[in-house]
Amino acid sequence: MTQITYHLAEIRNRVAHAALRSGRDASAVTIVAVSKAQSVAKIAAAHSAGQRDFGESYVQEALPKIAPLQGTDAVWHFIGHLQGNKTRVVAERFHWAHTVDREKIAARLNDQRPHFAPPLNVLIQVNQALETQKAGVAPSE
Numbered sequence: 001m002t003q004i005t006y007h008l009a010e011i012r013n014r015v016a017h018a019a020l021r022s023g024r025d026a027s028a029v030t031i032v033a034v035s036k037a038q039s040v041a042k043i044a045a046a047h048s049a050g051q052r053d054f055g056e057s058y059v060q061e062a063l064p065k066i067a068p069l070q071g072t073d074a075v076w077h078f079i080g081h082l083q084g085n086k087t088r089v090v091a092e093r094f095h096w097a098h099t100v101d102r103e104k105i106a107a108r109l110n111d112q113r114p115h116f117a118p119p120l121n122v123l124i125q126v127n128q129a130l131e132t133q134k135a136g137v138a139p140s141e
Contacts, residue, residue, distance in 0.1 A: 101135040
């Protein structure tokens with residue numbers, strides 16, 4: 001058993017126990033492994049150990065990691081602040097965009113998603129407290 005396999009088993013066990021305590025089904029919980037600053041070899045090892053969802057916060061760092069796992073069932077999540085000049089790459093290469101904080105970004109992702117690709121999964125960032133120093137749409141939007 002590798003360290004990655006061991007750690008993944010530990011994390012899955014903790015998630016299963018937390019789900020049980022909260023009355024949830026553990027299979028409804030997705031573990032996203034934040035793979036930024038990790039090598040392609042470690043990501044491939046995690047994939048071989050059963051990890052499917054990987055999160056990256058820098059487009060330029062993610063692309064060399066996505067390519068070697070192309071054609072597998074790896075699911076890529078963009079979890080960083082999304083700038084307008086990066087939307088095309090996210091729309092083309094990722095399955096999820098977690099930090100959509102403006103309508104303009106959502107429209108660009110939609111327009112730039114390849115026609116043959118399934119819809120991009122998008123999570124809208126909401127600035128619940130309406131703090132000016134934080135990003136996100138107002139709850140009323």
